[in-house]
Amino acid sequence: xxxxxxxxPESLRxxxxxxxxxCGHGTVHRLIAEIIDELAxxxxxxxxxxxxxxxxxxxxxxxxCSEAAHGRALAVATAIKRVRPQNxxxxxxGDGDLAAIGGNETIHAANRGENLTVVFINNAIYGMTxxxxxxxxxxxxxxxxxxxxRNAQLQGYPLKISEMLALLPGVKYIERTSLDxxxxxxxxxxxxxxxxxxxxxxxxxSLVEVLSPCPTYWAMSPQDSLKWIKEVMSKExxxxxxx
Amino acid sequence: MKKILMSGNEAIAEGALQAGCTFYAGYxxxxxxxxxxxxxxxxxxxxxxxxxxxxxxxxxxxxxxASSTGVRAMTSSSSPGVSLKQEGISYIAGAELPAVIVNIxxxxxxxxxxxxxxxxxxxxxxxxxxxxxxxIVIAPYCVQEAYDSMFTAFDLADKYRMPVIILGDGMxxxxxxxxxxxxxxxxxxxxxxxLTGCKGREPNIAKxxxxxxxxxxxxxxxLQKKYQMIQQKEENFEGxxxxxxxxxxxxxxxxxxxxxxxxxxxxxxxxxxxLIRPITLWPFPNKVFNKHLKPKTKFLTIxxxxxxxxxxxxxxxxxxxxxxxxxxxxGGVSTEEEIIKKIKSMK
Numbered sequence: 155x156x157x158x159x160x161x162x163p164e165s166l167r168x169x170x171x172x173x174x175x176x177c178g179h180g181t182v183h184r185l186i187a188e189i190i191d192e193l194a195x196x197x198x199x200x201x202x203x204x205x206x207x208x209x210x211x212x213x214x215x216x217x218x219c220s221e222a223a224h225g226r227a228l229a230v231a232t233a234i235k236r237v238r239p240q241n242x243x244x245x246x247x248g249d250g251d252l253a254a255i256g257g258n259e260t261i262h263a264a265n266r267g268e269n270l271t272v273v274f275i276n277n278a279i280y281g282m283t284x285x286x287x288x289x290x291x292x293x294x295x296x297x298x299x300x301x302x303x304r305n306a307q308l309q310g311y312p313l314k315i316s317e318m319l320a321l322l323p324g325v326k327y328i329e330r331t332s333l334d335x336x337x338x339x340x341x342x343x344x345x346x347x348x349x350x351x352x353x354x355x356x357x358x359x360s361l362v363e364v365l366s367p368c369p370t371y372w373a374m375s376p377q378d379s380l381k382w383i384k385e386v387m388s389k390e391x392x393x394x395x396x397x
Numbered sequence: 398m399k400k401i402l403m404s405g406n407e408a409i410a411e412g413a414l415q416a417g418c419t420f421y422a423g424y425x426x427x428x429x430x431x432x433x434x435x436x437x438x439x440x441x442x443x444x445x446x447x448x449x450x451x452x453x454x455x456x457x458x459x460x461x462x463a464s465s466t467g468v469r470a471m472t473s474s475s476s477p478g479v480s481l482k483q484e485g486i487s488y489i490a491g492a493e494l495p496a497v498i499v500n501i502x503x504x505x506x507x508x509x510x511x512x513x514x515x516x517x518x519x520x521x522x523x524x525x526x527x528x529x530x531x532x533i534v535i536a537p538y539c540v541q542e543a544y545d546s547m548f549t550a551f552d553l554a555d556k557y558r559m560p561v562i563i564l565g566d567g568m569x570x571x572x573x574x575x576x577x578x579x580x581x582x583x584x585x586x587x588x589x590x591x592l593t594g595c596k597g598r599e600p601n602i603a604k605x606x607x608x609x610x611x612x613x614x615x616x617x618x619x620l621q622k623k624y625q626m627i628q629q630k631e632e633n634f635e636g637x638x639x640x641x642x643x644x645x646x647x648x649x650x651x652x653x654x655x656x657x658x659x660x661x662x663x664x665x666x667x668x669x670x671x672l673i674r675p676i677t678l679w680p681f682p683n684k685v686f687n688k689h690l691k692p693k694t695k696f697l698t699i700x701x702x703x704x705x706x707x708x709x710x711x712x713x714x715x716x717x718x719x720x721x722x723x724x725x726x727x728g729g730v731s732t733e734e735e736i737i738k739k740i741k742s743m744k
Binding site for chain 2: 196197198199200202209210212215216217218219220221222223226229230231232233234236237238241258259261262
């Protein structure tokens with residue numbers, strides 16, 4: 155009898171996604187689904203989807219989900235978890251959602267030490283709205299709103315919100331990972347799984363920042379996007395355990 | 398049951414707790430701070446969840462989250478804070494979640510001041526945030542009625558799965574009156590849509606997002622149908638001396654207390670005067686206006702704002718009779734003398 159070593163996760167719907175070729179969202183959606191299956195928590199997970207490219211993440215997952223207004227995912231998730239501590243609650247947020255419009259919600263949920271899992275997709279750009287500057291856009295990086303490249307004098311510096319959050323005593327775990335290679339995707343899965351395990355063990359606020367490719371608005375091929383994460387983006391946003 | 402002395406703000410909080418509210422999130426703002434303080438103490442004691450949010454935005458979105466799990470949830474604020482909550486209220490309406498929002502109005506626009514006002518009538522009765530939606534708006538005029546309104550508010554929110562606003566003002570919030578804080582069993586609505594984990598069922602999704610062509614129009618038409626039903630069934634008002642009234646005064650909330658006193662006085666003087674006090678501002682009690690619409694009836698709308706409810710009164714009488722207006726705002730409140738002077742000028 156042959157052993158089954160690869161299957162479609164139960165927590166992932168069998169459907170194609172709206173994501174562009176080479177986008178990282180589909181990969182992370184699948185990692186989350188695999189983790190939820192492995193931890194056998196599908197029936198008690200409540201996910202909170204963001205506004206941005208992953209706005210309809212709930213159409214791809216197969217468990218209870220809520221939407222949240224742009225930036226407000228951690229306010230919505232805070233209340234869900236406080237009311238139903240027996241459920242496993244996570245947010246899935248992009249850089250604009252988590253670090254710009256939702257900066258306040260992010261800081262205060264982390265500072266309260268909410269027992270939540272946060273998956274933070276950093277692709278250094280606003281995807282859904284057409285490639286505008288994100289708080290994490292690199293210096294010199296061109297976008298629809300920085301046509302000459304991000305200029306620190308005018309637009310400030312790439313925001314390292316993970317490092318900022320690590321200063322807060324309420325935060326249990328923060329790790330930055332990347333999707334640029336298979337070994338790093340495996341590390342990303344391990345980190346997100348750790349963030350879920352922390353919640354199951356009531357340890358408190360856990361966040362995984364994932365450097366994720368956006369070939370469309372980086373104006374690069376999918377292959378060059380992965381190379382850019384490795385050679386450029388992860389120099390600005392170093393990988394590894396932050397807290 | 399023994400009467401106890403309570404402020405309007407305290408009565409609102411206690412009424413909500415008695416109506417089964419187990420979640421409150423809010424941000425301090427005058428003149429409603431007694432509400433947040435009451436919940437901070439009482440909710441943990443009674444097994445509920447209290448969160449002092451980092452902003453009004455966070456507070457209303459926490460209410461969204463709590464309500465999506467099926468519990469009775471509310472927030473409270475005052476005018477500038479309620480402006481901030483409009484984003485969340487729109488999402489709650491779109492996602493068809495029940496929620497109660499208390500607005501203890503103060504003077505505006507901008508930071509305005511902390512004195513009583515009724516200037517948020519348009520914002521409350523017209524939706525307030527973006528999109529085609531409505532909120533049920535209940536305007537209590539005394540502390541007992543503020544307490545009673547909380548049962549109605551949570552029941553209506555659950556029944557119709559929509560935001561319900563309790564619209565008071567700084568005077569109602571601060572005034573202390575003896576009330577009977579009775580207990581009443583509330584209807585436990587079935588909530589098969591709630592997010593509880595998908596054990597033994599298909600996943601539930603709480604959302605207001607409908608991208609597929611035609612889906613949003615369908616969802617909006619569903620809301621409109623619900624609103625028409627509410628307009629038919631849920632109008633509420635108090636009428637006084639309407640049968641033979643030649644002049645009908647229209648006022649709500651704190652303003653109605655002063656106006657009611659004027660009506661009683663002038664009746665004693667033999668003047669054929671009556672009062673319509675809308676208790677639901679949306680749905681506006683149109684039917685009672687039609688019922689008492691005679692060719693020579695005159696209406697006078699009196700507000701602590703500059704002609705906001707006036708528009709609803711004009712819509713209700715549809716140009717058939719004249720509607721006059723008296724109002725002050727920014728902390729100013731028309732006195733009995735000013736009201737009587739205005740009435741005499743109409744004769």
